[in-house]
Amino acid sequence: MNITPLMERYILHWGEMGTRWGVNRTVSQIHALLYLSPEAMNAEQISSLLSVARSNVSTSIKELQSWDLIEVSNVLGDRRDHFKVKGDTWEMLLTIIEGRKRREIDPILTMLRQCELEMHNDHETPESVKDQIRQMTNFVSTLTEWYAQVSELPKGTLITLMNMGAKVAKFIPGKKKD
Template identity: 50%
Template sequence: MKLSATAQKFVLHWGEMGTRWGVNRTVAQIHALLYLSQQPLTADDIVETLGVARSNVSNSLKELQSWKLVRITHVLGDRRDHFIALQDVWEIFRVIIEERKRREIDPTLTVLRECAIEGTQDSELDASVLERMQTVLDFLEMLSATYSDYQRLSPQTLQRFLQMGGKVARLLPANDKEPS
């Protein structure tokens, strides 16, 4: 597959963004390539296009499949696996947020809840430290609850909500401190 200069720039930048988000560069580049591709690609197509090792492509495709961003499809007359990426940006965003919550936020909430319970019985733990732990727990529980509310929204409703967000923010006071 031959990429235009603009498509190459997109794929390379997606890889760079991926590293900033904690994602392997090749994983992100393969995701970008499959997102831009107009037809399903084989692992060999990806190797040839990106110039990366076959083993790296195989591992990266497994990672993308575990994130539910890429799936296998088959082409009539070809026994090889072909890969396609989700094409709906809203669905990609939803899947990434859902997977990050499941992999990062949920386990953290479990540990923080345990710390909150254990902290009340830990005579060596300063009350101010327990309070800071509780603040983090409260914050993450609020984010988790908010995510649960938003995940039920259709992409169209979520888009309208996000477009409205700036207007709502301008209606709120800039310095919204709680009364003491």
Template identity: 40%
Template sequence: MTPLILTFVSHFGEMGSRWGFNRTVGQVYALLFVSEQPLHADEIAEHLSFSRSNVSIGLKELQGWGLIRLTRIPGDRREYFSSLGDVWQIFRVVAAERRRREVAPTLTVLRESLMAPANEPGDKYAQERMREMYELVDLANTWFDDLQRLSPESMAQLMKMGAKVQKLLNAKDRLFGAGNKEE
């Protein structure tokens, strides 16, 4: 590996734990992401100095996330792996998987907690707080659905708008009043 690729792969491994997978998985993914050609497990193990079994486990996890593709080369019995090509597709897959693993269970627990009887002292207050959290998480979840339907170009435009969106909302509030909730 070149020093440039090694730096990227090492950093991605360190960041992997913050993004929901371990260092090995992060490094395997980073290597596949910057590789021009699909790689088989033995090549990945050799490049990263990992055991073949660690690479296999990492590849299974990445397949579970939907972040890599499996391909075969005619006449070769080995399986070759590559990352998804489009960074927007990668973003969508990671966001959707994190939502499935993290947000959906949280919404379920909050929904069940809000339906439970409030019999003990403090339960009413706790449910009020949980309702606030549920409404926020549900709103963010709905917004995520809307984002998933945008084209990559529209998503990029929205992200580039940044603080301009706040200025637009402030102008709307000045025109229509801050308390007006137009939909």
């Protein structure tokens, strides 16, 4: 397998985009490469195809594994680890959302809740500021609760809902269908 100009373009754009979302460029590039590749690849191949140091691949692979985005497959008679992406585009998205939620939203919620606790015996912070914090806490809680419910739905249901688009609004009780 070698990188055609088409693939290069895809991989480079993906890497570029990753950086904007706080993801290391090499990590995104490897993910893009593995997404495109029909077969699993070993670290050596990735290293030479993307022209990055072997050690850099090692670190990035670990990062992708911690996100549960890739999996190892072993070939009989080959000691090296081979990697490929897990799931289809839809599952990829859900995995990324789940990861970011756990790593970034949950700590925010923890922080917000602790702020609410501290508020009680805090008499220097203006009431209006406390209100803003409370509002943010409620908002993030609601979002988290919504996500918890929706992420439990089967994939097929989610896809159906998405294809319905704005039509879901028609089912709001007490709302006229048009």
